[in-house]
Amino acid sequence: MSDKQKTLANEYELNGVGLHTGRQVTIKLKPAAVNTGFVFVRTDLEGNPVVEADANYVTSTERGTTIEKKGVKIHTTEHLLAALTGMDLDNVIIEINNAEVPILDGSAKYFIEAVERAGIVEQDAEREYFVVKDIITYHDPETGSEITAIPADEYQITTMVDFGTKVLGTQNASIKNLSEFKDEIGNARTFSFLHEIEYLLDAGLIKGGDLGNAIVYVDKEITPETREKLTKAFNKENVSIRPNGVLDNITLHYPNEAARHKLLDVVGDLALAGTRIKAKIIANKPGHQINTNFAKKLSKQISIAKRKNVPEFDLTKPAIYDINQIMEILPHRPPFLLVDKVIERTETSCVGVKNVTMNEPFFVGHFPNEPVMPGVLQVEAMAQLGGILVLGEIEDRKDYSTYFIKIEGIKFKRKVVPGDTLVLKVDLLHPIRRGIVHMQGYGYVNDTIAVEAEMMALITKESV
Structure with a gap:
């Protein structure tokens, strides 16, 4: 199944009135390049200043979510951002000629229809996800509101509302997948109490x-x-x-329309985290303030994860190549065979595992009182994985050998010691030409990079 980024196929224009300002406003939804995200452009101001949909720019949550950058404001962003997220988009430029997104019918319905009329296209870039591994919670002691994210394979949301009034009572709403947003949530309108x-x-x-x-x-x-x-x-x-x-x-539209609209708001406000989420969100008495504070917390966690730059690996996967199959591909043998198994392989990348134990022969002489895996062997392990990537599908691979010709940008970021599982990953940087293999290699321990290097090797066919 493809999981590429998406943007609009064409531009589309909407006109309406700002809820709080009462001013006429025009917005134009436009296609955007990969990794742009959702970006507002104020076309009514000199220089057409840009305000990215970023939780760190939230300055007010009074009756709606306002973002501001360098004095330039965009009010009431939540319904539009909910529609863009719910319609499975990643990158959209939003030109707006006033400070407030139009309220329209108080839901995301007309924004959804605008996206459908503009059309959606896939882009040549993979999506990035923030996968929630541990429970993340934000609680507001003053209001009793709470939002929790727990691990899940999909972006799921449940909202529960209780305003302590007989007229509204207690309501809840949920979706198990964003694909349900358009039909189940998108037309739920905003609400208020008479007072x-x-x-x-x-x-x-x-x-x-x-x-x-x-x-x-x-x-x-x-x-x-x-x-x-x-x-x-x-x-x-x-x-x-x-x-x-x-x-x-x-x-x-629904007996629980209030709870559904609160779910809509959660989707729009959490879009400000800036990265797609894999988690189940449980929001008890949500509102724009707690939603955006939670988005800021997510944004911070996402930034930390990006700095660590550690992809997700399922080490419980069955091996694509076990140790015996690896020895059929590589000429290396213990104690110099440094890849125990391969768990992922594509045409351009490979993921392998090296279990580091105290029985490794190099620990006898390499700091025996404080055993550390030699850095040169960590690089060699990545190179061997590169050899598996290149030679794995060649029928007469025993006739070929690979030799280092250049190593650049080596960085060792933490010690690798007995008991560690060193997860190795190599990616081809360019197609193989004239036997030259250009690769980027990484070695990970737990949730951090231990080693990285850019490697170049030459594949040669041995004479018989």
Whole structure:
């Protein structure tokens, strides 16, 4: 199954009104190069400044998520980012001619439709994932809100909401895969309580709001004063309450639409972590503040993982080549055979394992009181794995030999000692030409790089 990055096939333009500013705004979704991520471009400002969708740029979570870079702000990013993530995109440029993403109907529905009309294309680059290995939790003691990420093979999300009101009650929503987002979550609209609407109106906010882009749960009596405010703000002669406690502006798509919209917000806010996630997210009473704080925590963990640059290896996999098959490929023999098994192999890369034990003969003379695997043998182990990559599928491989011709950029970053499992990986840097093999090799112990080197070898056919 392909797991390439994706972007839009074409540009697509949307127009709408900012919820809080009430201003008309146009956004243009455009294709972007690999590894761009989601990037906002303010076309209304001099120089068209760029604001990346990055959790570290979050400056406000009051009634929506605002990101800001060098004084340039983008308000209410969550619904658009949720749509882009839920539609399986990686790289999109978002040109916007105002400071606020349009609210549209209060969901991600119209952004999803825009993506479908623009089309989606695969790009020539693999996706990068942050695989959650240990439980990650963020808790807000003031609100009781909590978000937890636990290991999982897919990006799964469960949200639970409880606002302590009879009109809304306790709700939950979940998806087991992002492929469910469009049909199950995308059209869930934002919501508010009547007392919040009054506060926002008094504060001069929700200038772009109307009774068609938000569910209003009536948690208090509608006084004549409140009724007058609502009829004036929403340009409606009369307002009333439905039997389910919702203002009579819209009909719910789902009984748990509030929980589904909270899940939508979680997807949009966690997109600010900047890397796709493999984990199950459990969000109890989520909101933009805890969502974005959790995204910042994830972003920090992702940065640490990238600095370590350690890929995922499943050491429980059956060997592609065991020690006997390796000896059929390589001319090396113990004690100078330094690869115990191979667990992955493609046309351009190979992953092998060296189990380092105290029985290694080199420990007799190499710091016997503090045994350390010699660095030169670590490089040799990577080279032998390179030989397996190159010779593994050649039928008459016994007629060929490989010899080092250059080694560059060697770095030893930690000691390799008895008891360590040295995971080796080599990648071809260029196609093999005239018998020249150009490889990058790495050796990993636990979650850190132990050794790395750029190697060049010559394949020669021995005369019979």
